[in-house]
Amino acid sequence: MLTCKDASHLLSEGQERPLGLQERWGLRLHLWMCVSCRRFERQLAVIRQAMRSLRGRAEAEAPDAGLTPEARERIRRALAEGCAQPRD
Amino acid sequence: MEETTLNKSIGDQAAGSPETWLDQHGSALYRYALLHLRDPHKAEDAVQETLLAALGARDRFYGGASVRTWLVGILKHKVMDQFRRQVREVQLEDPDDVAEADDPADETDFAPSGQWRNKLTDWGNPEDTLERGEFIAFLQRCLDALPQRLGQLFWLREVLYEDSATICKHLAISPSNLWTMLYRARLGLRRCLDSTWLKGIGHAG
Numbered sequence: 001m002l003t004c005k006d007a008s009h010l011l012s013e014g015q016e017r018p019l020g021l022q023e024r025w026g027l028r029l030h031l032w033m034c035v036s037c038r039r040f041e042r043q044l045a046v047i048r049q050a051m052r053s054l055r056g057r058a059e060a061e062a063p064d065a066g067l068t069p070e071a072r073e074r075i076r077r078a079l080a081e082g083c084a085q086p087r088d
Numbered sequence: 089m090e091e092t093t094l095n096k097s098i099g100d101q102a103a104g105s106p107e108t109w110l111d112q113h114g115s116a117l118y119r120y121a122l123l124h125l126r127d128p129h130k131a132e133d134a135v136q137e138t139l140l141a142a143l144g145a146r147d148r149f150y151g152g153a154s155v156r157t158w159l160v161g162i163l164k165h166k167v168m169d170q171f172r173r174q175v176r177e178v179q180l181e182d183p184d185d186v187a188e189a190d191d192p193a194d195e196t197d198f199a200p201s202g203q204w205r206n207k208l209t210d211w212g213n214p215e216d217t218l219e220r221g222e223f224i225a226f227l228q229r230c231l232d233a234l235p236q237r238l239g240q241l242f243w244l245r246e247v248l249y250e251d252s253a254t255i256c257k258h259l260a261i262s263p264s265n266l267w268t269m270l271y272r273a274r275l276g277l278r279r280c281l282d283s284t285w286l287k288g289i290g291h292a293g
Contacts, residue, residue, distance in 0.1 A: 003202025012271040016252050017263075036208040043278050046214045050227050051246035053218065055123070065122060066115030067135070075114070075136045079106045082140045 002030040007037045011044060104155060106143050113156055114139075117163050124167045124248065134170060138163040164248070168258045171240050175259055197275055209286060223285055230280035234273055241266065242273035 002010070007030040010023055019027065031038050067075070117138060121131035141162050142149075149158055199205050217223055231239050241259075244250050256263050 003198075004204045005198045005202040008197075008275070009271055012274050013267050016267050016270065036204045039208040039210055040204075040278070042214065043208070043211050043281075044274060046211055046217050046223075047227070047274060047277055047281075048246060049214050050218055050224055051242075054224055054227060055247045065119050067118045067132070071118075071128075071132045071135075072110065072114060075110055075132070075139060076107070078136050079110065079139055079143065082106070082143050 002026045004030075004034060004037055007031065007034065008040050011037070011041050015044065015048065106139055109139055109142060109155065109159060113159050116156065117159060120160060120163060121167060124243070125170055130170055134163060134166045137166045137169075141166070167248070168244070168250075171244055172259050174240060175237050197279065209282060211281075211286070220289075222288070223281075226281055226285035226288070227277070230277050230284065233280055234276050238269055238273040238276065241269050242277075245270060 007027055010019060010027050013019065014027075031041065114135065117135045118131055121134040122128065125131050125134060138159060142159055145162075149155075153161075197205060211217055231243070234242070241255070244255055245252070250258075252263055252266055255261075256266055259266075
């Protein structure tokens with residue numbers, strides 16, 4: 001019989017690897033009986049979806065951020081040095 | 089800008105010259121690096137390393153993909169390298185942060201019997217929850233509150249969309265170690281969101 005701790009572990013691992021048959025059955029049985037773990041399952045789904053929208057949001061918020069002229073100059077110099085070295 | 093450098097590189101490479109990479113793609117690469125590394129200096133370093141690596145590898149650019157895609161591909165690896173360095177640093181500084189079988193974080197959530205200490209609260213439908221923009225803001229704050237290593241691994245997995253195998257290979261950790269840390273990151277975020285976001289909307293209790 002799975003504990004909530006076991007079940008939550010499997011729910012998380014299910015996002016990383018395909019669960020085995022036995023694991024899936026054990027989990028299904030546990031979820032059927034346990035409201036907290038059913039909620040945990042949904043919370044994980046919310047977190048996963050939210051993480052994906054976090055990226056879009058971060059990109060949208062920084063449309064003007066870019067290299068400063070100084071940073072650009074530093075990189076330009078590093079590249080010039082890189083260019084000067086013989087290539088194999 | 090010296091004309092000789094320009095003339096030498098223009099026209100003889102499908103990928104273009106490092107000068108034009110910097111002019112045309114520099115800021116886009118920087119934004120990408122900043123988004124993931126969240127530190128201007130590290131982001132600048134990553135851009136520089138990317139352009140230098142591209143310089144060394146431009147013979148292998150076939151022009152099938154756009155130059156931007158090619159450069160971003162290289163940058164992605166540089167970002168992973170940065171993460172690896174940071175994860176290593178944390179390991180050295182703070183051995184307690186390294187995954188162990190005995191997990192104090194688990195004990196916060198679970199009684200010795202393995203049951204949740206407190207019944208979990210219903211967060212509602214994912215769609216409804218996410219429509220409220222503030223959830224995302226709380227998530228960002230909770231990510232920052234995680235131990236750095238956990239937060240970065242979770243970011244790598246969920247935002248950079250790297251699969252477990254790639255992360256394990258790059259960071260030289262075992263799959264079970266990675267899964268345990270992702271599990272802890274999820275528990276930590278869940279707990280944090282429960283006590284910040286959920287409390288804020290007056291759902292809790």
